[in-house]
Amino acid sequence: MIEIKGLTKKYGKFHALDNLNLTLKEGTVFGFVGANGAGKSTTFLILATLLQATAGDVFINGVNIREKPSEVRKMIGYMPDFFGVYDQLKADEYLDFYGASYGIPEVERKKLIPQLLELVNLTHKRYDYVDLLSRGMKQRLCLARSLIHDPKVLILDEPASGLDPRARIEMRDILKTLKDMGKTILISSHILPELAEMCDEIGVIDNGRLIAHGSVAEIQAKLQGEKTITVRFTSPLEGTIAFFEEDPFVSTIEPTNAADGISFSFKGTEEDQVNLLKRAIGHGIPILSFMERVTNLEDVFMEITKGAE
Amino acid sequence: MKVIFNNPVLFKELKLRFRSPKSFNGILFYLLAICLFVFGFIFMTTSSMGTSYFRPSESYILFTLLSFIQLGLVLFITPGLTAGAISSEREKQTLSILLTTSQSSFQIITGKLFSSIAFLVLLIVAGLPVYSLVFLFGGISPMDFAKVFLFLFVTVLAIGSVGIMFSTLIRRTIVSMIVTYGTMLFLSVVTGFLFLLMRQMTMFGSFTGTGMTTPSPSIVSHILASVNPAMLFASFTSPGIAGAILEVTQVKFPIWIGYLIFYILLTVLSLFIAIKRLRVNMKRSK
Numbered sequence: 001m002i003e004i005k006g007l008t009k010k011y012g013k014f015h016a017l018d019n020l021n022l023t024l025k026e027g028t029v030f031g032f033v034g035a036n037g038a039g040k041s042t043t044f045l046i047l048a049t050l051l052q053a054t055a056g057d058v059f060i061n062g063v064n065i066r067e068k069p070s071e072v073r074k075m076i077g078y079m080p081d082f083f084g085v086y087d088q089l090k091a092d093e094y095l096d097f098y099g100a101s102y103g104i105p106e107v108e109r110k111k112l113i114p115q116l117l118e119l120v121n122l123t124h125k126r127y128d129y130v131d132l133l134s135r136g137m138k139q140r141l142c143l144a145r146s147l148i149h150d151p152k153v154l155i156l157d158e159p160a161s162g163l164d165p166r167a168r169i170e171m172r173d174i175l176k177t178l179k180d181m182g183k184t185i186l187i188s189s190h191i192l193p194e195l196a197e198m199c200d201e202i203g204v205i206d207n208g209r210l211i212a213h214g215s216v217a218e219i220q221a222k223l224q225g226e227k228t229i230t231v232r233f234t235s236p237l238e239g240t241i242a243f244f245e246e247d248p249f250v251s252t253i254e255p256t257n258a259a260d261g262i263s264f265s266f267k268g269t270e271e272d273q274v275n276l277l278k279r280a281i282g283h284g285i286p287i288l289s290f291m292e293r294v295t296n297l298e299d300v301f302m303e304i305t306k307g308a309e
Numbered sequence: 310m311k312v313i314f315n316n317p318v319l320f321k322e323l324k325l326r327f328r329s330p331k332s333f334n335g336i337l338f339y340l341l342a343i344c345l346f347v348f349g350f351i352f353m354t355t356s357s358m359g360t361s362y363f364r365p366s367e368s369y370i371l372f373t374l375l376s377f378i379q380l381g382l383v384l385f386i387t388p389g390l391t392a393g394a395i396s397s398e399r400e401k402q403t404l405s406i407l408l409t410t411s412q413s414s415f416q417i418i419t420g421k422l423f424s425s426i427a428f429l430v431l432l433i434v435a436g437l438p439v440y441s442l443v444f445l446f447g448g449i450s451p452m453d454f455a456k457v458f459l460f461l462f463v464t465v466l467a468i469g470s471v472g473i474m475f476s477t478l479i480r481r482t483i484v485s486m487i488v489t490y491g492t493m494l495f496l497s498v499v500t501g502f503l504f505l506l507m508r509q510m511t512m513f514g515s516f517t518g519t520g521m522t523t524p525s526p527s528i529v530s531h532i533l534a535s536v537n538p539a540m541l542f543a544s545f546t547s548p549g550i551a552g553a554i555l556e557v558t559q560v561k562f563p564i565w566i567g568y569l570i571f572y573i574l575l576t577v578l579s580l581f582i583a584i585k586r587l588r589v590n591m592k593r594s595k
Contacts, residue, residue: 048409052589069591070411078409084402086321088328093321100317101410145406 001026001184002047002153007056009042009208016042018208020056024186024201026152029179031199032188039208040188041081044157047186048078060153074102077146079139081157081188085130091117091141092126095148102149109148116144120174136167143174154178156187172198228293229273232261234286243283247276263293317412318420326428339382339432343439346378347371368446373546375440376457379433380542383465384497386429388489391472393482394421395587400482414587418473418580426469433461456545460568464538467572468493470579477583497538504533504540508557526559534558535567 007020017039024030032040045051047058049069058065065072085094092113099109117123120140125133133141139159146154159175160168176198178185187199196202196216204212204219212219233240241262244250249268256263266273277290326332354367395418398404407417443449472489479485507530534540534554541564544551554564 045405048405049591050405050408050589052591066591069588070413073409074411076409078406080402080405082402083406086325086401086403088325089321093324097317097321098406098410100320101407101412103411142406149411 001028001061002186003057003059004043005057005059007043007046007058008054009039009046009051010054015208017046017053020205020208020210022203022210022213024184026184027182028200029175029185029187029198031196031202032186032205033202034188034205038205040205041157042208043205044078044080044155044186044188047155048076048080049073050078074149075151076153076155077149077151079142079146079154079156079159081161083142085133085138085141087129087131089130090127091122091130091133094130094141095145098145099148104149112148116147119147119177120144121170134167136163136170139163139167139171140174143171147178152184154183154185154187156185158188160189227266227273228263229266229291230256230261230263230293231280231290232256232258232288234288235260240285243280243285244276249276260288316416316420316423318407318417319424322420322424323427326424332428335428336432336435340435340439343375343378343436347375347439347442350374365446368443369449369546372443372449372453375443376542376546377539379436379440379457379461380464380538382432383429383461384468384493384538386432387426387465387468388472388486388493390425390428391422391469392476392486392489394425394473395476395583396479396482396485397476399480408588414584418477418583418587421476422466422469422473422580425472426465429465429469430462433458453545457542460538460541460545460565463569463572467576467579468496470576470583474579474583477586496536500533500537501539504530504537504557507533511557527557528560531558531560531562531564531567535564536571538568541565541568 002022002024004020004022007017008015009017020039020043022030032043034040042051046053047060047065049065049072053066060072060075063071063075086097089097095113095116096109099112100106104112114123114126117126120143122137122140122144125137125141130138130141143156143159146156156175160171163171175185175187179198199216201213201215202219203210231244241253244253244262244264249266249272251265251267253262253264255261266276268276273292277287280287280290350371395404398407441454444451444454468489471492472485475485475488475492476482479488507527511527511530534557540550540554544554544564551564555561
């Protein structure tokens, strides 16, 4: 569905994008993670036919964006990170204008607009002026706008930035619905950990280079050569720490904040982990909980980009 | 034609422009000013002459003055309406979304241009009933009237296209406005000044030691006269001025034809550049 080959964008000597290669299948939800200025928005601008690449090619549904940008525009729905709205235009007129801009006949637009407003929970704001809507509502309306021509690909540049927690959750729910509709979605966000459950793949970009790409589980697995395990006890027992220190796979034992537990790094396999727990119980240690700390995407991102600096 | 009239940008812009109270206030004040001027002129003329009637020759002066007011209006309002058409979209961060739609660059540019000049045309048309008072007193043929309006429209189109072009090329609206007003002032004031300068030089050069000689044809003077809207309008309303221009240039080619050619070419070129430069060229030069 989307094939990016050797995509490069240079501004003078500065590489905003450096030989980016990426292939996404139809229906994939791809999360693009990277610090500010890493190259996410540049990639999206090129995909949206708004910026010329210095080198490389992008194919959307087999169409080269360099050769046929007007065809590509029909296939994509683009939502920029920052966007404005027209003053004195009502929500339904806003959608109607963009519907007409995509050549959708008026009769169809009249049916589509209520459906789209319902999808983004803005039916009650249909006759309100767009510039008077809250930021979250404007974001949702812009998302509805990007869907008006039923594009196969959605390019969403930080759709949840600047939103309060409630608006973020609403946006996430809408994106889940779109995923269920089979759209191919490229989404960049600083709150990707929140969206991890809906992303099939993530790509980490740093200084214009894609430094990690794969499923969320794959990326997490890369980091899990060493796990962190937290153990809590019903009551602290003398000799407990000494017991764990004797295990060849355990290192860096530290007390937890709760004072009734410890955390340590563990290098063994899952079987070694099970054996350690069995032996601890056999040794009479009153274990309340024994759990591996789940590495979230923020940790993954921080870890990967630390190595790339 | 279908592309022009089936144009979402045009309809959206018209809707937004006429939804704003500023447009109606603009028309109201314009008509009030025109009415005050026309009735004030008639009142002053009749009271200063001590007559209770208005002569056709005075009616012609009124027509001339009104034509120049309309021309001034067109020259000063058109850059303000068009020079921010694209750059303000860029500043308001609505342009990138507009450019990812299926609309062609031609549709977007013409939509912006026609919506801007539609307001000016409305102003001019709204003033027609007042303007047509000059017919009551005679001295003006409908042909004179039509000629003035045709050339006003050509001027609006050309200056509007220049404004749209600069608005596309220049990122900031204020800079685009300055450049467009600069271009308008060059065409309407600087060319007139240069023409007058050349006239003086021609007159000075025609005096020789043995007396006056016939000056040779001056193409440059003719071009300067042909691109200057004020001189064209003056030549329409006063046959004496047309004769004076001919005397200086010694070129018998009518300046209104030169004016039409120049302003149509300017319109086409400006629109072509604006359409070409609106969107980024995705094709790389190999």
